[in-house]
Amino acid sequence: MLMGITMASCNKDVPDPLPIEFPVPTGTSIGTIVNTDPNFSLLKSAATKAGVMPVLLDSSRELTLFAPDNAAFAASGITSDLINALPAAQLGAILQYHLVSQVVTSGQIPSTFPNFQYPSFLNPAPSVSALLRLTNFPTTRNGAWINNIPIKAVDRAASNGVIHTVAAIVAPPSKYLWNRIVDDPGLSYLEAAIIRADSGIAPTNAASLVGALNNIGANLTVFAPTDAAFQATLTFAIYQALVARGIPEADALATAQLWASTPDVFNNPALTSVLTAQRVRGIVVYHVLVSRAFSNNLPTTLTLYKTLLNSAIPTHPGIGLEATFGVPFVTSAIVKGAINPTNANFLINPTPEPNGTSDQHYLNGVLHKIDQVLLPLPL
Numbered sequence: 001m002l003m004g005i006t007m008a009s010c011n012k013d014v015p016d017p018l019p020i021e022f023p024v025p026t027g028t029s030i031g032t033i034v035n036t037d038p039n040f041s042l043l044k045s046a047a048t049k050a051g052v053m054p055v056l057l058d059s060s061r062e063l064t065l066f067a068p069d070n071a072a073f074a075a076s077g078i079t080s081d082l083i084n085a086l087p088a089a090q091l092g093a094i095l096q097y098h099l100v101s102q103v104v105t106s107g108q109i110p111s112t113f114p115n116f117q118y119p120s121f122l123n124p125a126p127s128v129s130a131l132l133r134l135t136n137f138p139t140t141r142n143g144a145w146i147n148n149i150p151i152k153a154v155d156r157a158a159s160n161g162v163i164h165t166v167a168a169i170v171a172p173p174s175k176y177l178w179n180r181i182v183d184d185p186g187l188s189y190l191e192a193a194i195i196r197a198d199s200g201i202a203p204t205n206a207a208s209l210v211g212a213l214n215n216i217g218a219n220l221t222v223f224a225p226t227d228a229a230f231q232a233t234l235t236f237a238i239y240q241a242l243v244a245r246g247i248p249e250a251d252a253l254a255t256a257q258l259w260a261s262t263p264d265v266f267n268n269p270a271l272t273s274v275l276t277a278q279r280v281r282g283i284v285v286y287h288v289l290v291s292r293a294f295s296n297n298l299p300t301t302l303t304l305y306k307t308l309l310n311s312a313i314p315t316h317p318g319i320g321l322e323a324t325f326g327v328p329f330v331t332s333a334i335v336k337g338a339i340n341p342t343n344a345n346f347l348i349n350p351t352p353e354p355n356g357t358s359d360q361h362y363l364n365g366v367l368h369k370i371d372q373v374l375l376p377l378p379l
């Protein structure tokens with residue numbers, strides 16, 4: 001009897017499934033705001049040409065737009081004529097970097113150090129991975145920022161997310177840290193030091209510094225001593241070593257200045273027992289944070305932070321960092337090495353700019369030029 005009941009119930013018509021009804025967003029979309037607010041007329045033009053507007057109009061999405069208004073375009077030197085001249089793909093990449101695929105209100109942006117990161121819409125290498133996304137770095141530390149660009153208005157609500165208005169274009173990075181170091185004639189000693197530190201290590205090896213500086217998955221901050229900084233440090237160290245060997249001071253100074261006068265100092269046979277690959281590596285990694293830190297995210301009182309050196313020497317105190325602010329940008333910043341008698345200074349850009357000296361943003365990190373070599377231990 002039970003079998004008959006079971007079979008009978010299985011033979012009954014199955015009712016049609018009822019559709020699940022999701023709430024329909026109401027209000028004005030981000031795209032509609034951009035379309036109708038005259039302060040966003042250049043953004044409207046760029047988003048329309050780049051094919052980004054349908055995303056901004058889609059009320060089924062959840063988005064955060066870091067929106068440059070007309071003043072931000074002007075501050076970045078982008079006019080309507082330039083928008084008309086730029087390829088749509090280039091405009092699209094720029095605008096996608098301003099767009100995050102989740103709602104991030106100002107209250108959700110942390111004020112911690114280092115900068116927090118959110119994946120943008122921009123995939124710089126879809127042939128490598130369809131899931132690859134460049135991240136941007138909003139923070140509410142020392143004001144409100146995305147990367148090193150001020151956010152001048154927050155939390156304009158829309159049916160599909162929120163708009164934060166930015167003071168300039170947030171340019172997406174396009175090169176690696178290693179590209180900058182190799183291409184910059186003022187960082188030739190740093191390049192030579194990194195190559196010396198990698199002696200006997202293949203670039204594909206996980207321990208390779210060149211590999212890390214070329215790795216899109218890395219997230220680094222490099223404090224890059226200028227060539228003049230390396231020359232000064234190496235001249236003094238070589239001079240002291242020669243005097244300790246009994247060489248007269250005048251001769252020691254002349255020899256030290258000669259040997260330290262080119263990046264080949266790291267390959268000088270007379271110094272290979274002193275400038276060993278391990279010792280040079282220790283100095284180089286002491287200049288690297290394993291996180292991305294723009295100057296506006298630095299503390300306003302001297303604070304110690306661990307560096308890549310701490311992976312080998314966990315108890316090392318690290319480096320000290322401190323920034324002084326103007327309105328609104330950092331006007332000066334220092335980094336203090338454990339053995340350095342004085343602070344090293346950031347070479348601050350007068351304004352944020354590409355190929356400058358501070359807050360230089362790359363695919364795998366940030367670079368700041370400094371005027372001293374940081375010393376974790378005595379040379």
